[in-house]
Amino acid sequence: MTQWIDIGQLEDIPRLGSRVVESVHGDIAIFRTKEDKVFALRDKCPHKGGALSQGIVHGERVTCPLHNWVISLLDGEAQGFDSGCTPAYPVKLENNRVYLSLEQERKTG
Amino acid sequence: MKQKLVVVGNGMAGMRTVEELLKIASDKYDITVFGSEPHGNYNRIMLSPLLSGEKSLNDIMINDLEWYSTNNITLHAGYEKRVVKVDRRSKVVYAADGTEAVYDRLLLATGSNPFIIPVPGKDLGGVIAFRDISDVDTMLSAAKSKQHAIVIGGGLLGLEAANGLLKQGMDVTVVHNLEVLMNRQLDTVSAQYLQKALEERGMKFRMSANTSCLEGDEHGQVKSIKFDTGETLPADIVVMAAGIRPNTELAQTIGLYCERGIVVNDTLQTYDPCIYAVGECVQHRGELFGLVAPIWDQAKVCANHLAGFGIGIYKQKDVSTKLKVTGIDLFSAGNFLGDNDSEQIVFQDPSRGIYKKLVLKDDRIIGSVLYGDTVEGSWYFNLMREKTSVADFRDALIFGQHFVGDAGHQGQNAIVDMPDDAEVCGCNGICKGDIVKAITENKLFTLDDVRSATKASASCGSCSGLVEQILTATVGGNYSESPSEKPMCACTKYSHDSVRASITENGLKSFHEVAAFLEWDSGDGCHVCRPAINYYLVCAWPTEKVDDPRSRFINERVHANIQKDNTYSVIPRMWGGVTTPSELRAIADAADKYHVPCVKVTGGQRIDLLGVKKEDLPHIWKDLNNAGMVSGHAYGKALRTVKTCVGSEYCRFGTQDSTGMGIKLEKMTWGSWTPAKVKMAVSGCPRNCAEATIKDFGVVAVDSGWELYVAGNGGIKVRACDYLCKVTTEEEVLEYAGAFMQMYREQGRHNERSAPWVERVGLSYIKSEIVENPEQRKAFHARFLESQKYAQVDPWAERASHEVEKQEFIPLTQVG
Ligand code: SRM
Ligand SMILES: Cc1cc2nc3c(=O)[nH]c(=O)nc-3n(C[C@H](O)[C@H](O)[C@H](O)COP(=O)(O)OP(=O)(O)OC[C@H]3O[C@@H](n4cnc5c(N)ncnc54)[C@H](O)[C@@H]3O)c2cc1C
Ligand code: SF4
Ligand code: FES
Numbered sequence: 064m065t066q067w068i069d070i071g072q073l074e075d076i077p078r079l080g081s082r083v084v085e086s087v088h089g090d091i092a093i094f095r096t097k098e099d100k101v102f103a104l105r106d107k108c109p110h111k112g113g114a115l116s117q118g119i120v121h122g123e124r125v126t127c128p129l130h131n132w133v134i135s136l137l138d139g140e141a142q143g144f145d146s147g148c149t150p151a152y153p154v155k156l157e158n159n160r161v162y163l164s165l166e167q168e169r170k171t172g
Numbered sequence: 173m174k175q176k177l178v179v180v181g182n183g184m185a186g187m188r189t190v191e192e193l194l195k196i197a198s199d200k201y202d203i204t205v206f207g208s209e210p211h212g213n214y215n216r217i218m219l220s221p222l223l224s225g226e227k228s229l230n231d232i233m234i235n236d237l238e239w240y241s242t243n244n245i246t247l248h249a250g251y252e253k254r255v256v257k258v259d260r261r262s263k264v265v266y267a268a269d270g271t272e273a274v275y276d277r278l279l280l281a282t283g284s285n286p287f288i289i290p291v292p293g294k295d296l297g298g299v300i301a302f303r304d305i306s307d308v309d310t311m312l313s314a315a316k317s318k319q320h321a322i323v324i325g326g327g328l329l330g331l332e333a334a335n336g337l338l339k340q341g342m343d344v345t346v347v348h349n350l351e352v353l354m355n356r357q358l359d360t361v362s363a364q365y366l367q368k369a370l371e372e373r374g375m376k377f378r379m380s381a382n383t384s385c386l387e388g389d390e391h392g393q394v395k396s397i398k399f400d401t402g403e404t405l406p407a408d409i410v411v412m413a414a415g416i417r418p419n420t421e422l423a424q425t426i427g428l429y430c431e432r433g434i435v436v437n438d439t440l441q442t443y444d445p446c447i448y449a450v451g452e453c454v455q456h457r458g459e460l461f462g463l464v465a466p467i468w469d470q471a472k473v474c475a476n477h478l479a480g481f482g483i484g485i486y487k488q489k490d491v492s493t494k495l496k497v498t499g500i501d502l503f504s505a506g507n508f509l510g511d512n513d514s515e516q517i518v519f520q521d522p523s524r525g526i527y528k529k530l531v532l533k534d535d536r537i538i539g540s541v542l543y544g545d546t547v548e549g550s551w552y553f554n555l556m557r558e559k560t561s562v563a564d565f566r567d568a569l570i571f572g573q574h575f576v577g578d579a580g581h582q583g584q585n586a587i588v589d590m591p592d593d594a595e596v597c598g599c600n601g602i603c604k605g606d607i608v609k610a611i612t613e614n615k616l617f618t619l620d621d622v623r624s625a626t627k628a629s630a631s632c633g634s635c636s637g638l639v640e641q642i643l644t645a646t647v648g649g650n651y652s653e654s655p656s657e658k659p660m661c662a663c664t665k666y667s668h669d670s671v672r673a674s675i676t677e678n679g680l681k682s683f684h685e686v687a688a689f690l691e692w693d694s695g696d697g698c699h700v701c702r703p704a705i706n707y708y709l710v711c712a713w714p715t716e717k718v719d720d721p722r723s724r725f726i727n728e729r730v731h732a733n734i735q736k737d738n739t740y741s742v743i744p745r746m747w748g749g750v751t752t753p754s755e756l757r758a759i760a761d762a763a764d765k766y767h768v769p770c771v772k773v774t775g776g777q778r779i780d781l782l783g784v785k786k787e788d789l790p791h792i793w794k795d796l797n798n799a800g801m802v803s804g805h806a807y808g809k810a811l812r813t814v815k816t817c818v819g820s821e822y823c824r825f826g827t828q829d830s831t832g833m834g835i836k837l838e839k840m841t842w843g844s845w846t847p848a849k850v851k852m853a854v855s856g857c858p859r860n861c862a863e864a865t866i867k868d869f870g871v872v873a874v875d876s877g878w879e880l881y882v883a884g885n886g887g888i889k890v891r892a893c894d895y896l897c898k899v900t901t902e903e904e905v906l907e908y909a910g911a912f913m914q915m916y917r918e919q920g921r922h923n924e925r926s927a928p929w930v931e932r933v934g935l936s937y938i939k940s941e942i943v944e945n946p947e948q949r950k951a952f953h954a955r956f957l958e959s960q961k962y963a964q965v966d967p968w969a970e971r972a973s974h975e976v977e978k979q980e981f982i983p984l985t986q987v988g
Contacts, residue, residue, distance in 0.1 A: 068987050075984055079696065079722040082984035093984060097696055114738040117726040119699040126699035128726040128734050133699075144614075144625040165988050 065153065067162035073099065076161070081116040081125070086165060091152060092116035093161065094136050096123060101161055102136035103154040109134070109147025174202045177478065178265050178275035180255045180422065182207020182247070184216055185451025185467045186281030187235055192475030194243060196693070200479060204246040204273045206265065208254035209304055212236045212247075215615075216304070217464065217647075220496045223308050223336030234615050246273075258426045260444060277446055277478055280423060280434060284416040284452040284462075289324065293386025298394040299410045302333045311409065315340035318408035322397050324383060326353040328495060330413035334375055335497045337411075345376040345405060347383060347397070357493050357504040361520070362527050362543040369500055369525065378405075386410060418453045418460055433460050438485045440474040450474050456486065465491050468617070473665075476693070483691035484665050492553050494546070494644070503549035506539030506556055507531055514538060519570045528570055535563040548572040550640055561934035564894075596642070597628040597635045604642060611646045619643060620662070661700035663693045668921040672708045681709065681718050699725075704922035707809065710845050711917050714959035721977060727807035730980055731967045732789055735782065742781040742792055744801035745842065748816045748834035748854075749777030758799030766792050776813035776851070778804060790981055793968035802966040805842065809923075811913075812851045814838040815863065819856030819873065828873035830856035833902055837871070840906055841913060843964040844956070847920035847929070850913065865893045868916075868926040869909050874898075878905050882912055882938065883930035891927045894935045897943045911942050911949040914956035 076082045076095040083106055084091045090106035092115050100123070106116050113129030123136045133142040139149040153164040177193075179186045182205050190203060207213075211233075218232035240247040252269040258278065259266070265273045286301030288294050298314070300307050314321070315337060323334040326348030338344045346353075352363040367377060382400045386407070389395045397407045418433035429435050429443040433455030440448050440456075450470045452461055461467060466489060473486040492505035510516055510531040519528040526544035530537055530552065537556040542549055551573045555562060568575040590596075592605030610616060610625045619640055623629055629636040660668050671690065680686045683705050687697060697705070706723035721729050732740035744759070759779055763771050769783040784792055793803075805811060814837050817823070819830030834854040841852070853864035854871040863886070864870030870881035870893050877900035884893030896912075899905060915938070920929040930938055942949045970976040 070985050070987060075979065077722065077979065082979060085983050085986040087988045090983075111736070112738070114734075117730075117734060117738070119702060119725065120722070121696040121698050121702065122694055129736065131699060163987065 065164050065166060067155065067164055070161050070163045073101070073156060073159050073161060076101070079120045081118075081120065083114075083116050084163060088150075088165065090114070090116070091163070092125075093154065093163070094120055094125060096120065096136070099156075101154050101156050103152040103163055104134070104136065104139050105150045105152075107149055108132060109139070109141055109149045110145070115149070175200060175276040176274055177201035177203045177277050177279065178273045179203065179205045179279045179281060180265065181281035181283055181451070181453070182209060182211075182213055182249060183281060183283045183451065184213070184234075184464060185283070185471060186279060187213040188468060188471035189279060189281065189450050189474050189478070190245070191235075192471050193478050196475060196481070197479035201277070202246075203244070204275075205240070205248070206253055206255045206267055206271075206273070207247065207249045208251055209306075210250040211305060212239065212249075214305065217496075219302065219305070219308055220332035220336060222305075223302075223311060223333065224339040224498070225336075226498065229305070231612070248273075255422055256425075258422070260426060260447075263446065275446070277448065279474070279478070280428075280442070280447065280449040280453060281451045282419040282422060282453045285419045285421075286412060287415040287417050288412050289383065289414050291383050291385050293388060293394065294412075296386055296388040296394040297392050298408060299386060299412065301412050302329055303416075307411075311337060311411065312340065314409040315342050319343055320406040320408045321345070321411065322347060322405065322407040322409070323411045323413055325413035325415070326350070326377070326379075327356065327413065327415070328354060328493065330411070331370070332496055333411045333413055335370075335373075337409075338373065338375055342409075343376075344374075345378060346370075347378045347381050347399075349380065349382060351380050353377075353379075354495070354504075357495075357508070357541070358502070358543075359509055359529065359541055362502070362504075362529070362541045365522075365525060365527050365543045366495075366500065366502065370497075416452065416462060418455065420453060423449070423453070431455055438473075438487075439477045440470055440486060441477070448474050448478065457488065459488060463491050463493065465489070481691075481693065483693065490553075490557060492549070494549075501542070501544055501546040503542040503546040504540070505549075505553050506537070508539035508541045510539065517566070517570050530570060532562065532566075535561045535566070537562065547641075550637065550644075558932060560932055561937060564935045596638050597626075600627040602626050602628040607639060607642050608646050611643060616643070617647065660704060661698055663687075663697050663701050664690060666690055668704065671705065672712075675705075675708050676712050681713060681716065683709070683720060683723055697723075703728075707845060707847065707922050711959075714962050728809070729977070730786065730789060731793075731803055731805075731807060731971065732784070733807045737783075739783045739785055740789060741806070742784050742789070742796075743774065743778055743804040743806035744796050745804040745838070746778035746801075747838050748814055748831050750816075750831060750835065751779075755799055755801060758796060758801065762792050762795045765795065774806070776806070777815050778806075778813065780806070787981055787983075790972045790974060794972035797966070797969050797972055802842075803968040808845070809848050810843070810845050810850070811838070811841045812849050814841075815851075815853035815867070817854070817856050817861035819854075823856055825859060826856035826873070827875045828856060828878065830854040830862065830871075830873050833871060833873070833878070833905060834862075836902065836906060837869075837909055840910060840957075840960070843966075844913065844917070844960060845963065846913070846917055847922050848925040850916070850926065852909070866890065867893065869912055871905055871909075876900065878902075880905065880908055883927045883935070885925055885927040887925075889927075894930065896935075896939065907949065907953045908942060910956040911952035912938070914952040914959075915941060917956070917959075918952075 070084055081092045081094045092104050092106040094102045106114050108127040110132045113127040115125050117128040118125040124133050126133050132145050139151040141147045155162050213235040215232045215234050218227055221227040248271050253267045255265055256268045257266040263275050286303050300310050321337045321342040321344045323330045323346045326346050334344045334346045352360055353367050384400045385398050386394050387396045394407055394410050396404050398404045420430040420434050423430050423434045434449045434453050436449050436454045436456055440450055442449050451467050470486055473484040476484040495502045514531050514533045517530045529541045531539040536559050540552045562569050590604050594604050596604050607626055607628050616622050629639045659665050686705050702723035706720050709718040726734050766788045768781045772780045774780045814834040816831045816834030820826030850868045852869045853862040853867045855862040855864045856873050864872050865881050866884040866886040872879045879898050880896040881893035882896045885891045916926050
């Protein structure tokens with residue numbers, strides 16, 4: 064059974080932006096897209112540890128603020144020619160509240 | 173259910189379109205490709221080096237058979253698989269061997285056919301063209317056992333064929349019907365240089381020669397060529413390279429409207445809306461195509477329409493050409509012959525074999541031919557595309573960029589001579605060898621591809637020129653071609669200038685309005701276009717709340733510089749570099765209170781508090797605000813510092829109060845958003861201790877007033893300022909500075925500092941607007957002051973009060 068933790072309401076996260084949740088695993092960045100989908104990634108770029116929560120969100124991706132790697136919000140994979148992956152966490156939106164699970168999402172496929 | 177796309181023609185245009193399509197809509201179609209050559213898709217351009225032995229067949233494959241299967245593309249390749257019929261009503265394609273395929277959309281990319289001059293004997297064995305791998309095979313096997321080769325046609329293709337055959341050890345004569353070789357690219361003089369160089373390698377020529385027939389032996393093999401003068405030459409093989417004709421055969425059979433080529437509209441659609449066509453087989457707005465650069469553009473637009481996005485329009489661009497004969501450097505672009513209204517600058521050094529010609533009209537380059545020294549080719553081509561006025565550096569233009577005041581990566585220009593371990597990109601430590609390897613292994617074609625694959629030139633960009641040259645040297649041809657209107661980023665076809673114009677003309681007020689209006693490829697844009705458009709909006713509508721923090725780079729969003737460890741640095745403004753004991757005390761107190769690990773004097777005459785935690789930012793700002801200090805904008809595309817020297821107040825040489833002048837300038841200009849950062853300085857005398865002549869706007873005091881300088885840069889490429897003019901009063905200094913700032917704000921492109929901006933538009937133009945036209949100057953200045961009314965709000969104070977962007981600085985919650 065997945066343990067869901069209520070971390071706040073959707074409006075707490077700016078659209079096309081991100082907020083940080085501090086956890087035992089370190090900081091987790093919660094992203095909100097233009098279409099109000101939410102995603103959660105460890106707040107650490109696979110390149111040199113940039114805080115992804117500080118990047119520019121576009122589509123379902125975020126550009127790292129330090130050296131412009133583009134990271135997919137879906138699975139934390141670096142896009143284009145860059146390679147590296149940052150852990151993704153399950154999140155869900157229910158009745159406008161955002162829930163996070165700390166069971167680290169395993170990479171599929 | 174997936175739709176069906178059938179592609180006829182497995183060549184460069186067809187497969188490039190498929191690649192572009194896969195990038196943007198990989199799931200939309202089941203794709204079937206028919207190709208009449210028994211290979212995957214190869215790089216036709218590289219047939220020349222394949223023939224000369226510089227490349228192998230493997231080197232020149234772009235997509236091998238495996239690529240088709242990994243991408244689920246059905247490939248029918250081979251002569252018997254050529255498409256011979258299309259039933260347009262029931263939408264079925266038939267190959268010669270009866271293979272069929274049903275389509276929803278059909279793409280014709282049948283390329284062109286070599287033009288075979290209609291002389292008796294043209295059908296003899298050993299008479300071939302130079303178009304595909306099988307032609308090269310024929311030539312290579314002829315070279316093994318035979319001696320005499322004749323190449324008909326002294327154009328690009330003919331000379332590349334002749335060079336290859338020569339390298340394979342044959343005795344080669346080029347037959348050309350005019351007096352000038354490569355007459356579509358060269359003028360008489362450069363053609364003579366070229367002919368001489370080729371003759372020195374052993375190539376023979378029959379110029380102004382007309383072939384009357386080819387004679388064969390008893391086996392129907394060609395054995396000689398006869399001219400109308402009666403002269404005969406032995407010929408074991410004859411290569412016809414007299415031009416190409418669009419291959420419209422299939423299109424005509426199926427009743428598609430063709431003129432010289434298959435006629436397509438701006439979206440690459442033929443007269444049958446289900447059928448598209450790209451490449452050398454098409455005719456667009458009356459023009460035909462014979463180089464890959466325009467074909468790349470067509471592929472992109474066509475893919476976009478096939479994907480159903482319905483955006484993007486194909487526009488023709490200038491192209492340039494190079495001859496791919498190793499050891500011969502030749503470059504040609506635009507109207508290189510000139511006309512009655514144009515002028516020419518010519519440089520000639522016969523003993524070194526160098527010839528350069530630039531054709532100018534209204535002080536702009538409209539064409540060029542370079543022979544022997546083509547290093548500056550891409551620079552000239554760029555000036556031509558950008559229609560840059562060269563009035564200010566005409567005298568040095570022909571000698572190259574190096575001579576018009578440009579430091580940086582110069583002196584390394586001879587790419588070919590660079591060793592593989594020479595560092596090209598200093599930011600990311602990328603060597604020439606890495607770049608060459610990435611290009612060959614990943615089959616890269618454009619500067620953007622190389623950038624994302626290697627990171628070379630992806631940071632500060634100062635090595636872009638070098639990387640572009642390596643690209644051209646490695647792949648040959650015209651790959652690195654960038655369109656005359658460079659798109660802003662991969663999300664759009666539009667350039668910075670057109671996006672900007674459209675914002676003001678159509679009253680667009682947000683990124684999403686712009687993206688919708690200009691039909692952006694991706695809904696939210698990317699980290700390149702979002703900040704750029706945000707700036708254009710802020711500049712266009714100063715009185716309205718159009719700024720979108722989500723489109724700003726982190727530094728500008730939290731008003732501090734992000735550090736490598738995700739902490740921030742805080743630099744308060746220190747007007748003109750002057751401070752007070754109480755400000756220093758407040759800085760010291762803040763440093764103690766927030767455990768700032770490093771306090772440093774910056775290169776811009778102020779103090780940096782490095783390593784501040786994000787959540788402390790609003791608090792440290794509040795403390796600094798309380799001591800009267802405001803944000804120094806060290807993080808922004810904005811006014812940074814106004815450096816000053818002590819000036820007449822204390823210095824024995826000072827002629828004016830440079831410190832006071834600097835403070836006034838800074839008070840007027842702080843807070844303004846600009847295309848890229850802006851730095852100023854004021855020196856009290858020509859000894860120039862404030863280094864005012866390498867700033868975006870520099871002021872040097874002299875006894876009789878103030879000298880004004882613009883467009884300097886002390887960064888990546890050092891550029892000394894240009895002298896603008898001299899004024900007498902402080903009010904004038906302020907007016908000129910404000911006018912220059914506003915002109916730059918309105919016309920500079922995002923991320924383009926004033927130095928490259930002024931180089932692009934020309935100092936004369938700046939002078940004509942700001943020095944020679946007082947009304948214009950006053951208008952710019954007034955617009956600047958107006959926009960400053962809304963811009964001069966201390967962003968720190970707004971946030972220290974915890975009212976603005978509060979959520980930026982605190983975590984959402986703590987869990988687990
Ligand atoms: C703090 C400072 C270095 C120092 O310790 O002295 C500095 C620090 C940075 N500079 Fe600089 N520059 C600093 C003075 C300069 C100067 C000297 C000057 O202003 O007199 C120059 C050359 C002069 C010029 O700009 O023409 C300079 C040319 C650059 C450049 C190259 C700009 C160019 O157009 O070529 C960059 C890169 C960029 O902007 O893209 C840059 C970028 C940077 C960035 C912002 C890099 C970044 O994007 O993160 C550095 C932030 C470091 C950090 O972690 O906070 N910095 N930088 C100086 C701050 C001055 C200030 O008070 O605001
Ligand atoms: C030797 C050589 C050197 C060149 N050098 C340069 C250079 O340096 N720079 C540059 O920009 N350009 C160069 N070009 C030109 C460049 O190669 C062409 O512009 C480009 O290949 C055109 O692409 P395309 O897809 O339109 O035609 P092609 O690449 O010719 O592809 C057309 C394909 O369609 C196939 N086909 C035709 N009809 C049918 C049918 N009915 N059924 C199935 N298949 C069919 C053909 O067999 C062919 O494979 C060179 C060309 C040659 C031959
Ligand atoms: S402060 Fe400037 S010069 Fe120093 S490392 Fe950073 S960007 Fe480079
Ligand atoms: S740390 Fe993210 S791109 Fe370098």
